[in-house]
Amino acid sequence: MSTSAERSWTVRLRKRAVAALPPEKLLPDGQPTYVASWIYVFGVLSLSALAALIMTGSILALKGPSWWHFSSTGHFFNSLHLWSVELFFFFMVIHLWGKYWMAAWRGGRVRVWITGAVTFLVAVPCALTGYVSQQNFDSQWISTQAKDAMNSVGIGSFFNLMNFGQMYSYHVFLLPLAVTGLVIAHILLVRRHGVVPPFELEDRLKAARAGATDGASS
Amino acid sequence: MSAEQRRRDDEAAREWKGVYRHYDLVKEASIAFGVVLALALVLTILFSSPDEPPSTIRSWSRTNPVDFVTTAVTELDGSSVTATYGPPYNHASSGQHIAFIRLQKWFGTNIAINAAKDFVLAPLGSMPGTSSVRAAVATYQSASASQQAAWTTAYTNALDKATVSSADTVSIPAGNYGPVAPMMASLLTFAQTGGLDGALLTNKQFYQTDYTKPLMFMADGAVLSDRAAAEHLGGDQWGMMNETGAYPGQVWLWLYTFWYQIKPFSTSNNADILVMAVMGLMSTLFVLIPVLPGIRDIPRKIPIYKLIWRQHYESLGPPPTTVQSAIEPPMPPAAAAPG
Numbered sequence: 001m002s003t004s005a006e007r008s009w010t011v012r013l014r015k016r017a018v019a020a021l022p023p024e025k026l027l028p029d030g031q032p033t034y035v036a037s038w039i040y041v042f043g044v045l046s047l048s049a050l051a052a053l054i055m056t057g058s059i060l061a062l063k064g065p066s067w068w069h070f071s072s073t074g075h076f077f078n079s080l081h082l083w084s085v086e087l088f089f090f091f092m093v094i095h096l097w098g099k100y101w102m103a104a105w106r107g108g109r110v111r112v113w114i115t116g117a118v119t120f121l122v123a124v125p126c127a128l129t130g131y132v133s134q135q136n137f138d139s140q141w142i143s144t145q146a147k148d149a150m151n152s153v154g155i156g157s158f159f160n161l162m163n164f165g166q167m168y169s170y171h172v173f174l175l176p177l178a179v180t181g182l183v184i185a186h187i188l189l190v191r192r193h194g195v196v197p198p199f200e201l202e203d204r205l206k207a208a209r210a211g212a213t214d215g216a217s218s
Numbered sequence: 219m220s221a222e223q224r225r226r227d228d229e230a231a232r233e234w235k236g237v238y239r240h241y242d243l244v245k246e247a248s249i250a251f252g253v254v255l256a257l258a259l260v261l262t263i264l265f266s267s268p269d270e271p272p273s274t275i276r277s278w279s280r281t282n283p284v285d286f287v288t289t290a291v292t293e294l295d296g297s298s299v300t301a302t303y304g305p306p307y308n309h310a311s312s313g314q315h316i317a318f319i320r321l322q323k324w325f326g327t328n329i330a331i332n333a334a335k336d337f338v339l340a341p342l343g344s345m346p347g348t349s350s351v352r353a354a355v356a357t358y359q360s361a362s363a364s365q366q367a368a369w370t371t372a373y374t375n376a377l378d379k380a381t382v383s384s385a386d387t388v389s390i391p392a393g394n395y396g397p398v399a400p401m402m403a404s405l406l407t408f409a410q411t412g413g414l415d416g417a418l419l420t421n422k423q424f425y426q427t428d429y430t431k432p433l434m435f436m437a438d439g440a441v442l443s444d445r446a447a448a449e450h451l452g453g454d455q456w457g458m459m460n461e462t463g464a465y466p467g468q469v470w471l472w473l474y475t476f477w478y479q480i481k482p483f484s485t486s487n488n489a490d491i492l493v494m495a496v497m498g499l500m501s502t503l504f505v506l507i508p509v510l511p512g513i514r515d516i517p518r519k520i521p522i523y524k525l526i527w528r529q530h531y532e533s534l535g536p537p538p539t540t541v542q543s544a545i546e547p548p549m550p551p552a553a554a555a556p557g
Binding site for chain 1 (some may be wrong): 253256507
């Protein structure tokens, strides 16, 4: 390769990306045999629910925030959006609990855990801004109540839950962008580091040590 | 971290040398997406979604004119929640704090609301062709603070004996209310025609998206809280995680709303900042679990992992005779590993 090519930022970026995540690692066609439990399903279910709520949210965004109040089709897509959100959080919470009990941060996977946990935390205000953007009684009540918590820590002075325009912007663009970006980072990290292996069994280790000691003494 | 734990973590960092099974990532993701979409569809068909119409100042002033007028007087005399709130709306108080930490005050008054001017005096001044109302407003504004207080106090006390006519007007016993009585009567009429809903939105431009003022005004009355209590949305009803009707709401806020139900949060004037601090701390700990001794070790001590990896452990067979064979996975059959 020529020197100019080696100096190219594009080439360097490509080399680093391919080195970190070669295609067979990015889209593997095999998994370690220990990846065999129903708990593993909840990661991909969370991802699917996110895709479903982005899809339904995009349809709602295409027609504007008032559409679903006056159109049965709009109400249908709003319902799909609501249930996708409920499923997203349900699957994500189970996924997080599962990963906690697997101590899935082991083996250099701390960033995998952190991106997952931060995704959950960012998804909470993402949902909140959706609730206050509904333009119904729910929005009125939630915004007037939740403002006190925001105001108490100073956030309310620049994040006004009663400002529909601001909340709608956060809900349909800024926070979904953050959630999606975090999820992409999370998935890439999972692909890079692989699925965390099982704990070694203490009784197997003890038996092995006992066996090794017996062998040495005989 | 002990040397033993470090060794185990190093083991977990190693690339898996054991058996791989065939796995179609894209197929699994596609099936999962289909399942989730089908689930959402079934839930939509079965339960739809709630959409309770919003309250308006017009509807409030018609269905409960006494509460509307009572609220308007508190805005005028500066005793309402909004008028006494503090930052970010005004300087009436310094807001909530923990010890010397006064974030509410430090971030300033960026959404200025003068309750008397914005909710009562300015809307009355914007009413077309009402010279008598403007004269009443002028009289009120030119009076001394003590005189204003005497009028509003007398009017507020009289509202206890208020009656509502068939035309939704409020009648109170005769008394010395000065210009407050005609001001409130005019504001009620203005509200009942829908004029006040628009007047509170108006600022410097044609397009409007900021509902802070009408919402703050309505929140000072009982119109929102009465509906919320009926829909089990009150703060003491774990309302933060509820939804209108029988729908699940923001259930993921259960822990957040939990703190509001117990002391010292439930009785503190600084409950919001205290709960935010607790949740902020817990959220930080949640993110940092991998580096927190104790919390990160619980999964090793409570062997739920044996259930999760039951199949794997069963596949390992009888206990090994060497330490090395105990920590290494069974070797794959020839060509079992991908790539």
